[in-house]
Amino acid sequence: MATYKIHKPARTFGDQAYLPAIAKGLVQTFGRLYQNLLGPEDQRKTATVCYPDEVREYPERFRGVHRLTHRADGSPRCVACLCCSTACPAQCIYIEPAEYEADERQHGYERYPKVFVIDELRCIFCGFCVEACPCDAIRMDTGVHVPASYSREHFLFDKETLLSIPGRDGSYVTANVRLEPGDPGHPGIDREHGH
């Protein structure tokens, strides 16, 4: 069995007296206090911010409160396909689909959400609804979390509320263009152009 000889560092009288170490530590902590309290702003090393007065920017891919994106005319891009509410593991999305009126262009072609409610207290912010959406109609790129409130009812965000929340860049649309059926460049089928 091999024996190991452990060399303990020899202690000098200065180490044993402990006072030089105390003085060194005091210099260190006084220096840090000066640096963080009175020193130049860019050299301060505190990570905290004064929260209600200062807010820290969330990371770019932070999943914040939901928003419903707009079409060019301001109506929701949502076509009430129920993909999001189906994908939702927390079952917090409630959608009532409705048909367009007979004289409208989208009649018989797609539907719209008459009621679109997200219970933000049930939501677990997994982002599955965003992934499930085929129309890029629901997004979580708002960069803000759900604001606090005093009543549970306040957290049932309806269609108008969700439409009123802008994205992080302040816009209500998305970068993905939406071409209505009949528009030049519309990729899919429509009434005039079948398979």
Added chain:
Amino acid sequence: MDFWFILGVILKMAFILGVALLLYAPVFVLFERRQSAYFQDRLGPYMGGVKMPRAVIDNLPMLQMGGYASAAGAGATALLSIVMVFLGHAGEPGLWILPISWGTLLLLSALGAPAQAVGAFVLPHLFYRDRLTLFGGLHAVFDAVKSFTKEDIVPPRADKFLYSIAPIIAMIPAFSLGAVIPFGPDLHLDYLFDTLPTEGVIDGPVAHLQVASLNVGILYIFAIGGTGVISAAIAGYSSDNKFALLGGIRAASQMVSYEVTLGLSLVGCFMLYDTLRLDEMVTWQSENSFLGIFPAWGVFYQPLAFVLFFFASIAEYKRVPFDAPEGESEIVAGYFLEYGTGKWLMWMISEFLEVAISSMLIATIFFGGWDVPGLTRSGWEAFGYHFDLSGTNWEFLSNFANSHLFVTVVSIAAFLGKALLLGILSLQVRWTLPRFRYDQIMQLCWKLFLPLSLLNVFVTGVLILLFS
């Protein structure tokens, strides 16, 4: 026991308690909270504040500019008065219309200009956004108001009487220790604006700037300070909590142990100063000199006693690194574990008051109290040269600097400043060192501090016999 004596005592008590409660306690609390905030990277005391009207906040830059402009005006006046005094017009009315002389104008503007500049510089820092926070100092005030207005909960099986009286007992030594601390030289009320003679007895009424000049002086401090152990023990015993009981026992044994060192480390000082009165100790330190050039402060004669007394007093008021009685990681909060709201605040106030009072005590015994090097009863004096400009145009300047009232004010300010710096140092020790283990605390006391303080007594005695 006439009326003026009683009024004087009341005023002096009000001064010493006012300084401890309104200057030291908030500054220490603020310093501690700022320090802990940076140390542990959390928010400092910034929330508590009084919302100010929009008009005030928006016009802060204008106010600051006004302050700077006013300071510049005062500076210009000072320069002008310097020229006029230089030309020999010191006694004539200043600016040809004001009823004060050029000399007085120079004093006022020379003191006022930097004061206004500093004020203008500090002004915006007193606010945080739209609130007046005084660097966060108001936070402590709001905390106090909150604590005393919250529901006061007593543990159901606690001894209600002892539980309630323990924090009050803790406050008593903290308040009554200030009585024997001298905070300034004797004030001769008839000669406030004159220059006093260097030596000799001065007639007329005298105000001793010390609440009670006891002939047992320092023994009174040990006697009263020793009662602090009672409050901690009672609190631990009456709270009906095992951790509190443990904390109370630890506090009792630790405080009793360190009191021995606390007393013995000062014996060398008694022998040196040949007195127990704190005011005479200060007088001794201000009248002698160390090696001819240094002030004869106790810390130069008794450096070992200073180190021992400083750390023993930290142990005595149970702060890190000697905070085993309240060590959070072992026994939650120790003897005041069950205390909340106002009673908890009383523990905290008494702790900070003890820091303040013991800093004053160390300043008195080891740092010359109100003594300022180069300042004597008759004014500024160094290397045998007395600051005296009589016979020149600048006569009023030395008259002002050597006037009894100015000398006294400078002395009091020096004493308060010394105590403040010592208090901040002892607070900083808390944020620098980790807590000692309980057996280490006891070993440090009985195996190191006690023999060292006895050695200090022995060596001091030998040196005194050799050199006197």
